[in-house]
Amino acid sequence: MDPQTHYGLLSLLPATLAIVLAFITRNTIFALAIACFVGVLSMGQGLMGFPTLLKTTLGTTEFSWILLLELFIGTVIAFFQRTGAIANFTRFVEQRALSRVKVQLVAWVMGMFVFFSDYFSPLFVGSTVRGLTDRYKVSRERLAYIADSTSAPVSVLVPITGWAVFISGLLIGMGPIETAPEAISVFVQAIPFNIYAWLSVLTVGLVIIGWVPSIGAMGRAEHRARTEGKVSRDGAQPLLGAELTDLQPFEGIKTSLWLNFVLPVLIVISVAIGTFIVMGSAKTMEAFLAAAVVLGVIMRLQGIALNDIISTALSGMKGVMPAIVILALAYSLNQLSKDMGTAGYIIDITRGWLTPQLLPAITFLVAALISFSTGSSWGTFAIMMPLSVPVAFTLTGDTLTPLVYATVAAVAGGGVFGDHCSPLSDTTVLASTGSACDHIDHVKTQIPFALGVASVTLVVYLGLGLTL
Structure with missing residues (x-):
């Protein structure tokens, strides 16, 4: 493993500062902005470094895609609210006389069902089930x-998602x-070894059923x-604007659960x-654009005024x-971490620990x-696939063995860990958004479970390394 150029220990400063400030201040936007500002100053880019970072990071096709995706998802959710579709869904589920536990199991199953997008899943599950869970006194x-634990951990286990295509593409x-x-084929063979993802979902x-206790903040x-x-706790700041949480159904118009809810989801x-x-x-952004347009047309045919549709x-x-806003700053911080070589520094200080027995665990x-x-x-x-998988092949003589599959899975699971619980992760942000939960409250209550699963995963990989 050749060390990447980095700023040494200083390369950890922006991300560390962002995480620490987020917990101390409970204001993620402030924490990310300060971290980015301190980071560009540390790189010697001066006061203009911060706006330059924002321009170069946000003026990209990648961020434009996530921006449009979020806007279209927000539109679809608003249409759900305005047509009473979510209220209709809530009534439909309530007729099944579910218990508090069963309502949560519904959310769990829905999250696994929407496996194709870790962006859509937490927003869809949170916004759809929130009325039910509120009624049954389930905390946000x-x-x-x-919603978070059935998004990325599920997407990385299914071989017909963008995750599978991306990871397998790196392996060629x-x-x-x-x-x-x-x-x-290698990705599929590695799925059983993705311990973190399996355990996270399980x-x-x-x-939910109480076999694992809700510890600490949860x-x-x-x-x-x-x-x-x-x-929500007193003083919480839900990561969803009042424009969506307070949006009331249109009065005097008869809407349909199937036309206003099921059909757009199927689209x-x-x-x-x-x-x-x-x-x-998977053209996820285009899918939501199509759903928004179709739902808007249906609303107009149902008698809702055009001005009201646009306003909604x-x-x-x-x-x-x-x-x-949080995603924009998180993307900027991610770019800053790349520029400062954060990943390269972490790899550089850990590469000496690699042995055949420790390869999956260290990876x-x-x-x-x-x-x-x-x-x-x-x-x-x-970063990690080109670094760790060739090492596995070197140890196995360029042969596909369980050690190779376990290493691929270790990279996939390790990547999902941060995507799953880091306060800087887009999926974590979207889970807070869909659930209308205070972002830091979500992170604080989820981390103990994520760390517990990660610890068990590490022990399993240590055992696998010794066996394989």
Whole structure:
């Protein structure tokens, strides 16, 4: 492993500062902005370094995509609210006489069902089930945990997602892997070894049914919700604008659960999966654009005025703006971490520990540290796959063995760890958004479970390394 150029220990400063300030101040936007500002000053770029960082980072196709995706998702959610679709869904589920536990299990299953997009899943689950969980006195923190833990951890286990395509694409050219079908085959073979993702999804179900206790901050949040009826703590700042949380259904218009809710969801799923099968890439943003347009047309045919439809769409866009601002700053911090060589420094100080027995465990640990520090799973994959998998092939004589599969899975699971629980992660932000939960409250209540699963995963990989 050749060390990447980095700023040494200083390269950890921006990400560390952002995480620490976020917990201290409970204001993620302030923490990220200060971290970016201090980072550019540390690199000697002066006062103009901060606006320059924002311009270069946000003026990209990648950020434009996430920006448009969030705006269209906000529009669809606002249409759901305005047509009473979510209220209709709530009534439909309530007719099944569900219990508090079963309502949470519904959210868990819905999160696993929407496997094709870790962006759509937490927003869809949170916004759709929130009315139900509020009614059954389930804390917003618990809902955010369920929505978050069934997004990226599920997406990375399914071989027909963008995650599978991206990871397998990185594997082409390594060892005996020469073609895309061979790379996909390796990804599939590695799925059983992705301990972190499997345990993350399973743990949610065990927490819901009470086999795993709600410890620490999560336990306090659940006790507050059950005994006081407060789904959010006093003083919490939900990461969803009042434009969405306070949007009331249009009066005097009869709407349909199937036309106003089920059909748009089917459009999103069909377009996303269909484009993946035909084009090899799930067009998620285009799927939400199509759903928003179709739903807008249906609303007009149902008698809702055009001005009201446009106003509702704008309210939806405004409602997701807090999340967009955080994502913009998180993307900037991620770019800053790349420029300062944060990942390279972490790799440089850990590469001496690599042995055949420790390879899966150290790979998972390093990938987890990088993803938590940067909030980027795919960025972690791009860094760690070319570094760790060739080492595995060297140890196995360019032969596909369980050690190789375990190493690929360790990179995937380690990357998901940060995507799953880092306060800098886009998925973590979207889980807080969909659930209308205070972002730091979500992070604080989720981290103990994520760390517990990561610890078990590390022990399993140590055992696998000794066995393999």
